[in-house]
Amino acid sequence: QKEVEQNSGPLSVPEGAIASLNCTYSDRGSQSFFWYRQYSGKSPELIMFIYSNGDKEDGRFTAQLNKASQYVSLLIRDSQPSDSATYLCAGSTGGFKTIFGAGTRLFVKA
Amino acid sequence: SAVISQKPSRDICQRGTSLTIQCQVDSQVTMMFWYRQQPGQSLTLIATANQGSEATYESGFVIDKFPISRPNLTFSTLTVSNMSPEDSSIYLCSASGGNTEAFFGQGTRLTVV
Numbered sequence: 001q002k003e004v005e006q007n008s009g010p011l012s013v014p015e016g017a018i019a020s021l022n023c024t025y026s027d028r029g030s031q032s033f034f035w036y037r038q039y040s041g042k043s044p045e046l047i048m049f050i051y052s053n054g055d056k057e058d059g060r061f062t063a064q065l066n067k068a069s070q071y072v073s074l075l076i077r078d079s080q081p082s083d084s085a086t087y088l089c090a091g092s093t094g095g096f097k098t099i100f101g102a103g104t105r106l107f108v109k110a
Numbered sequence: 111s112a113v114i115s116q117k118p119s120r121d122i123c124q125r126g127t128s129l130t131i132q133c134q135v136d137s138q139v140t141m142m143f144w145y146r147q148q149p150g151q152s153l154t155l156i157a158t159a160n161q162g163s164e165a166t167y168e169s170g171f172v173i174d175k176f177p178i179s180r181p182n183l184t185f186s187t188l189t190v191s192n193m194s195p196e197d198s199s200i201y202l203c204s205a206s207g208g209n210t211e212a213f214f215g216q217g218t219r220l221t222v223v
Contacts, residue, residue, distance in 0.1 A: 092206075098206070
């Protein structure tokens with residue numbers, strides 16, 4: 001069973017702090033990893049993707065991938081109340097279907 | 111990135127009836143998928159919509175209940191058949207160009223009464 005595991009949270013951080021979201025995956029064949037943000041009642045929105053080991057930065061977001069440990073993370077710097085949402089980690093194998101984690105609920109307190 | 115239009119955005123249906131959800135992509139895409147999201151839950155893949163052949167269903171989902179069409183590389187439909195209240199959920203269409211990220215339609219919020 002190919003799985004993507006996430007802590008469901010909720011994760012609560014104060015405004016301006018760094019939020020750290022973590023994800024592990026079981027399929028070593030997974031090649032691409034994605035972080036989606038989903039506001040309540042809305043569709044998932046892609047915020048980051050990463051294919052290679054290491055860090056990838058985009059604005060306040062940094063995705064980290066460690067294929068040896070089968071671990072993916074998302075750091076959100078200078079967290080804002082508008083970042084409060086559910087963050088879905090997903091993995092894809094060779095361009096086929098994407099498997100989603102259960103999501104981590106993030107609350108950023110003003 | 112692909113733009114995906116999904117309709118209807120929401121519907122309230124009587125039990126025992128069927129609803130067809132449409133998904134239109136603004137460009138040709140390799141893969142199209144249908145997901146279901148129960149309240150407070152993550153996305154569960156229903157099936158992969160294959161162009162020109164039968165859809166590939168995940169465990170727990172069958173063609174008689176969720177028939178899928180994909181007549182070309184930009185369009186797919188999902189039908190929820192013989193609905194019961196347990197089918198009340200958000201249904202999401204997704205498209206991918208291959209080893210790239212998946213994009214989502216706006217979702218269809220279905221309530222079965």
